């Protein structure tokens with residue numbers, strides 16, 4: 291059976307295409323939650339996690355997973371930028387626009403404006419909304435939940451994912467065009483989950499994100515039945531403006547033996563910057579502050595001024 295489609299589109303010289311989605315649970319109910327990934331087509335972790343989650347929840351609905359039941363109705367869009375996903379591109383392939391700069395969208399506008407409008411229309415009735423992202427092609431991020439000028443309910447529920455870090459950010463007042471901003475305008479409870487690096491899958495991060503979403507669904511009583519094992523992670527809440535960006539002052543090969551999620555003291559070594567010809571160390575990169583290594587550059591070729599690491603200070 292063909293899945294339902296968020297938006298049907300035609301193309302100049304190929305067959306039409308759709309943005310398919312899953313609706314899982316009792317069709318008489320309103321959606322309890324909406325989960326979206328792949329707004330950026332090369333952020334594969336989120337797409338993979340949501341497609342696996344859809345399979346799992348369809349299994350729960352069909353009674354294939356003993357002891358679990360679905361109490362609510364779930365909307366899942368694994369890949370908004372469906373053409374970008376197929377061509378390994380972050381942006382919409384035809385006109386190279388960023389769908390996450392097109393909200394709230396416009397039904398009579400260009401394709402990406404229509405996609406944005408369709409995503410917003412499909413998700414607006416859900417009281418809880420999740421948007422999944424990764425770092426970019428060069429940068430790996432520790433799985434975490436990100437809040438934007440949160441309500442008390444969002445702050446409280448962010449803990450339910452069980453991630454070690456909850457990061458609070460301010461809403462950009464000038465660039466009011468992202469999905470999270472459009473959702474915030476609608477009210478409800480809105481979360482961004484970020485994990486790993488674009489362009490590839492990092493299975494441990496995917497597994498962590500999958501478990502986090504299951505925990506969240508259970509705590510919201512959307513998923514019911516046997517209680518699952520609690521995930522034991524120390525939780526840390528990071529207020530806005532408590533993150534530090536480590537920038538390189540020279541070009542070269544950046545190498546690091548660290549893993550995202552490491553706790554650093556001020557002055558700890560992050561990595562070395564080597565000269566690509568002589569092989570000599572040009573710069574030692576040290577942590578300017580103590581804190582959690584939330585993100586780390588994985589693309590070794592760097593230029594002056596490139597971002598090397600993100601450190602969150604408790």
Ligand SMILES: [Zn+2]
Nearest residue numbers: 330333423424
């Ligand atoms: Zn993204």
